[in-house]
Every structure is written in C-alpha cells, then in structure tokens.
Amino acid sequence: MANDVLREAATGSAPRARVLVARPVFAEVHERLGQHFDLRSHDSDVALQGPALAHALQDCEGVFIAGVEQIDAALLQACPRLRAVCSMAVGYNNIDLQACTARGVLVSNAPDVLTETTADFGFALMMATARRLSESEHFLRRGDWKAWRYDLFAGADVHGSTLGILGMGRIGQAIARRGVLGFGMRLVYHNRSRLPAPTEASLGAQWLERDALMAEADHLVIVVPYGPESHHLVGAAELARMKPTATLTNIARGGVVDDAALARALRQGQLAAAGLDVFEGEPQVHPELLALSNVVLTPHIASASLATRRAMALLAADNLVAALTGGEPPTALNPQVLALRQPG
Structure with missing residues (x-):
C-alpha cells in the first residue's frame, strides 16, 4: 500500500x-x-x-x-x-x-528555470519527427536494412520551412529563436495576445488566427498551458486543416490535443507525423498511437536534464x-x- x-x-x-x-x-x-x-x-x-x-x-x-x-x-x-x-x-x-x-x-x-532545456527538447523532438529518426532506428535495429534506396526514410526538411507555434510564451519564443536564427525558418504563431511589435520584428514572426496557423505550418509545435479552455484545443477539425506533409509536436500537456483524433488523422494521412512528449491520461498512452510508426513518443521528459x-x-x-x-x-x-x- x-x-x-x-x-x-x-x-x-x-x-x-x-x-x-x-x-x-x-x-x-x-x-x-x-x-x-x-x-x-x-x-x-x-x-x-x-x-x-x-x-x-x-x-x-x-x-x-x-x-x-x-x-x-x-x-x-x-x-x-x-x-x-x-x-x-x-x-x-x-x-x-x-x-x-x-x-x-x-x-x-x-x-523560467526549465525554459531553455524544454525548448531544446521540443526542437529536437520536432526534428526527429520530421526526419523520421525513431522509425528508421527501429528499422535498423530489427535488421531490416538490406540495401540503400533513394527514398529510404525520406522525411521533411526543417531548414527554410514554416514553423508554426501554438502558444508563444517563454518556451514558445525560445523554440522560435532556434528555428528562425538557427534554421532560417519562417515563423507563424497564434497566442491569445500578440507579441510586442519589436519582438515580432526581431523574429520575423507573423501572428495568425488559429485555423490559419494550422493550415500554414509545415511543423506545428504546441506549447500552450492546459486548462478547461484548452482541453482538446487541437481536435479533428483542426487536424483536418493541416497539410498532409506537416508534422505536429506536442510538449504542452496531455489533453491539449485529442489523442484519439490525432491517431485517426495520422492513420488516414491527414498529416505526415507527430512527436509527442505528453498524453491524455499519462502514463497510459492511447493504444492507436502506440501502433503507428509515424509517431515519435517520449515519456514527458522535455525538462529532463x-x-x-x-x-x-x-x-x-x-x-x-x-x-x-x-x-x-x-x-x-x-x-x-x-x-x-x-x-x-
């Protein structure tokens, strides 16, 4: 007991x-x-x-x-x-x-004390998702790598693509800096309130309505706090607006994304891949997510240095x-x- x-x-x-x-x-x-x-x-x-x-x-x-x-x-x-x-x-x-x-x-x-560490992890998880690192590692470990192919685990570029951030607080801004300054990404974001004009200008950031953000982002990173107003903020309707080539990364809290709807969208090709560090009902994970190869899953470790x-x-x-x-x-x-x- x-x-x-x-x-x-x-x-x-x-x-x-x-x-x-x-x-x-x-x-x-x-x-x-x-x-x-x-x-x-x-x-x-x-x-x-x-x-x-x-x-x-x-x-x-x-x-x-x-x-x-x-x-x-x-x-x-x-x-x-x-x-x-x-x-x-x-x-x-x-x-x-x-x-x-x-x-x-x-x-x-x-x-504050975890801002930069969490941003490091969020960007790493987004990159691993875009470049299919987890999927390709499992392929190699199973002994399935027999020959090279021109399209073997070809993923999506990060550099020069459009980074969408849902939730532009301290961590969201830290991820934005990594994407814009380090990888030359175009930055679009949605927040309840816009950033000050000098901050937007320094990052070349463009504020969008949430539906437009979902449609524009090549790589969407979710960093909003969880509460009743953000429960299933990203559900079936929002996922349907995303590009079929896009990725979604959630380092916010479980429940911000409707995990069942996300699993369906990934299975049906509505978006390319997802990287998830948080889950509804964690430590349990939706079984449909576990069955998918195009999802990178980590056990809520974004701040774990x-x-x-x-x-x-x-x-x-x-x-x-x-x-x-x-x-x-x-x-x-x-x-x-x-x-x-x-x-x-």
Missing part, C-alpha cells in the same frame, strides 16, 4: 512544521528542507492520490509535489493544517488554485521554506494569501 513507503526523518526536541515530500527527489532537496522542517517522505514513483495523499498529509503544513498530485477542495478539507503546496513543475492544472486561495494555502510552481530538474526541485524547496518561515516565496501563484498569515 502507498502508506507503506512513507517514512519520517528523525525529529529534534523543538517542534517544527511538518512537510511531506510527495515524490523521490534529489538529496539536496531533503537537506534543504530538513534544515527547517520535520520531513515525511513518500519513497515511491507512484504518485499519492485521493485518500492516500490526504492520509500522508495529516498534520503536515506543507507539501512538495512533482506536478501530478491532485490538490483539490476535498483534499484541503481533509487536511486543515496545510498551508503551502509547492510544485517543481511549471503547469499547475492538477491544483485547484481558487480553492487553495480561499483556504489561505500558498501555491507555487517552477517557471539533470541540471534543470535539480534547479526545478530546489526552486520548489525555496518556495516551501519561504512560505512556512515568513519569507517571500519567489514564484508564488497566489501571493495574496501571505497577507492573511498569522505571525509564526
């Missing part, structure tokens, strides 16, 4: 706030948090959820999470001592921010220490709750 893998650090004589580290993480994080708090640790890669998470959080004032643990009103009701929820992820659709704010619970995430993951985790720890010791959490999502805190 999940509770069997909970362990508690040795405590001193002076009472200190108790914090749950809800996922295995770097030793430096335990060391930093252990300087301030009594720690309870969940030492399994399987995330605590629902009643198991509520049980582990009993008597805890703070929790360090990895980004998938569900923090909702029911859990907050069951854990009245909870004062801070600090995540090492950027996305926070797993947290009911409104419910946390109403109960005076500080919430933080870990933006050791240096970046360590920086994300330490930022979450810094937020947690500040939130529970009277400081100013550096990346609080609802800093207004700090004004409601009682001293101590």
Whole structure:
C-alpha cells in the first residue's frame, strides 16, 4: 500500500512544521528542507492520490509535489493544517488554485528555470519527427536494412520551412529563436495576445488566427498551458486543416490535443507525423498511437536534464521554506494569501 513507503526523518526536541515530500527527489532537496522542517517522505514513483495523499498529509503544513498530485477542495478539507503546496513543475492544472486561495494555502510552481532545456527538447523532438529518426532506428535495429534506396526514410526538411507555434510564451519564443536564427525558418504563431511589435520584428514572426496557423505550418509545435479552455484545443477539425506533409509536436500537456483524433488523422494521412512528449491520461498512452510508426513518443521528459530538474526541485524547496518561515516565496501563484498569515 502507498502508506507503506512513507517514512519520517528523525525529529529534534523543538517542534517544527511538518512537510511531506510527495515524490523521490534529489538529496539536496531533503537537506534543504530538513534544515527547517520535520520531513515525511513518500519513497515511491507512484504518485499519492485521493485518500492516500490526504492520509500522508495529516498534520503536515506543507507539501512538495512533482506536478501530478491532485490538490483539490476535498483534499484541503481533509487536511486543515496545510498551508503551502509547492510544485517543481511549471503547469499547475492538477491544483485547484481558487480553492487553495480561499483556504489561505500558498501555491507555487517552477517557471523560467526549465525554459531553455524544454525548448531544446521540443526542437529536437520536432526534428526527429520530421526526419523520421525513431522509425528508421527501429528499422535498423530489427535488421531490416538490406540495401540503400533513394527514398529510404525520406522525411521533411526543417531548414527554410514554416514553423508554426501554438502558444508563444517563454518556451514558445525560445523554440522560435532556434528555428528562425538557427534554421532560417519562417515563423507563424497564434497566442491569445500578440507579441510586442519589436519582438515580432526581431523574429520575423507573423501572428495568425488559429485555423490559419494550422493550415500554414509545415511543423506545428504546441506549447500552450492546459486548462478547461484548452482541453482538446487541437481536435479533428483542426487536424483536418493541416497539410498532409506537416508534422505536429506536442510538449504542452496531455489533453491539449485529442489523442484519439490525432491517431485517426495520422492513420488516414491527414498529416505526415507527430512527436509527442505528453498524453491524455499519462502514463497510459492511447493504444492507436502506440501502433503507428509515424509517431515519435517520449515519456514527458522535455525538462529532463539533470541540471534543470535539480534547479526545478530546489526552486520548489525555496518556495516551501519561504512560505512556512515568513519569507517571500519567489514564484508564488497566489501571493495574496501571505497577507492573511498569522505571525509564526
């Protein structure tokens, strides 16, 4: 059972706030948090959820999470001592921010520190998709390579093609720079608000309506945050507008793309290929996607360099220490709750 893998650090004589580290993480994080708090640790890669998470959080004032643990009103009701929820992820659709704010619970995430690493990966995944790297590697490993052909795994060029970005935040702009400055790509994008004119000019970026973006892009990269308004933002209708030679790369969140519709579109030749790092219901992957050869699949690892993951985790720890010791959490999502805190 999940509770069997909970362990508690040795405590001193002076009472200190108790914090749950809800996922295995770097030793430096335990060391930093252990300087301030009594720690309870969940030492399994399987995330605590629902009643198991509520049980582990009993008597805890703070929790360090990895980004998938569900923090909702029911859990907050069951854990009245909870004062801070600090995540090492950027996305926070797993947290009911409104419910946390109403109960005076500080919430933080870990933006900025993963921008360049994630952009590196997103561009690499797009290139692997365009040039059919995964498909050709499997072909070679199976021993199927017997002779050279002029069209053997001929894919799509990246240089000089049209890069479409859906979601032009920090990561989207970092991917744009790689495409425009490094590969001479034409850049089109859609965002809820346009970039400042100087930024557009520096990249030669053209803002398009979403339907036009789908039709124009040779390589579409999706980097929008997930929420109710972006659920299945890219579905059957949007995919039908894409070029049959186009690729789609999703490094946003599972649920932004309708995975079932994407599998159908790929199978029917409505677009050439897809690169996916995120999935609906992950770690499960839609079985039709698994059966397709023209999809590059990776297990949600866009930010996974050791240096970046360590920086994300330490930022979450810094937020947690500040939130529970009277400081100013550096990346609080609802800093207004700090004004409601009682001293101590």
